[in-house]
Amino acid sequence: MRLPLALLATATAVAVTLTGCTAAPDPEATAGASSDLIEVEGDFGQEPRVDFPTPVSPAETQCTEIIEGEGDRLVAGQQALVGLAVYNGTTGEEIDVNGFGDQEPVPILLSEGGLPGIRKGLSCASEGSRVVIVAPPADAFGEEGNAQLGIEPDDSLVMVFDVHRAFLLKANGAPQIARDGFPAVVTAPDGRPGITVPDTEPFESTEVEVLKAGSGAVVEDGDQVVVHYTGVLWDDNSVFDSTWERNGPTAFVVAEGEGSQVVPGFAEALIGQKVGSQVGVVIAPEDGYGDAEQAGIPAGSTLFFVIDILGVV
Structure with a gap:
């Protein structure tokens, strides 16, 4: 069975230096003669009818917004x-719908x-956009092509995306003041947290603090939640897991009992919180x-997570 092309787009997030705030970047692609040649019919959310002359041979990635979206443009990460x-922009063959x-x-x-x-092209889109x-x-599969998908090294790609x-x-919530004795968290402009666990005995039970109070949808028991997080060991403040250092945001089902994809304390920290919040949980x-022992985490460890709640699926 053919792998969905979208799976090929997930990869390690790029490290971002701790710099000051900057304006939103310009799109990495704009409309051009090649993207304007693609004819797309149909309503947003429904499978489009796509027609184009072959071969399509752009010199660089181009993006044409067919249905205008709302809000900020998408960005890397x-x-x-x-x-x-x-x-396949050379043969016209369908690869994945x-x-x-x-x-x-x-x-x-x-x-x-x-x-x-994909990254360059979607930088001209926003939520609600249909783009070619x-x-x-x-900017596709390069010199190796992709034999499984029937793509030769010199083949271009034509893609239509509806951004739901x-x-x-x-x-992006409002900063809050945590209680005395709670681990200190500072956040870089890109959102990456820096954590300092106090040199004291840990709390005897699981404790949650809202570090930034969001205003979005409330996370409910059984929701699939998109998050960024960093986890450290209380004993030595060492990072044992962080989405910021690997595949970018991830999504988990959080539940109070059966069906949860995270440990109980992680679920407890998220259920009842609002999207846009950052929470710390001991x-x-x-x-x-x-x-x-779990993946290098010593048995009997107290953990501390900083979790950014990015959305509910």
Whole structure:
């Protein structure tokens, strides 16, 4: 079975230096002669009817917005839910059509490690956009092509994306003051947290503090939640896991009982909170991994997580 092309777009997020705030970047792609050649018919959210002359041979990635979206344009590191229709721009053959009509939208991450054409092209889109993207071989599968998808090294791509949802890049809530004795958290402009655990005995039970109070939808028991997080060991402040250092935001089902995809303390920290919030949670061993060693986490460890709530799927 053919792998959805969107899966090829997820990859390691790029490290961002701790610099001051900057204005939103300009789109990495704009409309051009090649993208304007693509004819697309149909309503947003429904499978599009796509027609174009072959071969499509753009010199660089181009993007034409067919249906105008609202809000900020998408940027690198952002996660979105999309419908996608992808074609070989040289032969006209369909490669993948997914996420339209009754199908669930496809999660996609605008990553430096994915196909450059997707990241560049979607930078001209926002939530609610339908866009046409044409990508030259260098911004598609490059010199290796993709035999599984029937793409030769010199083949371009033609893509149509409907952007259903665009999740936050980072928590955007109002800063709050945490209680005395709670780990200190400072946040870089890109959202990456710096954590200092106090040199004291940990709390005896799981404790949650809202570090930034968001104003979005409330996370409910059983929701799938898109988050950024960093986890450290209380004993030595060492980072054992961080989405900021690997694949970008991730999504978990959080529940009070059966069906939860996270440890109980992590779920407790999120349920009842609002999208846009940043929460800190000290997780006692009984609400974490207990007396079992887990992926390098010593048995009986107290954990501390900083979690940015980016959206509810």
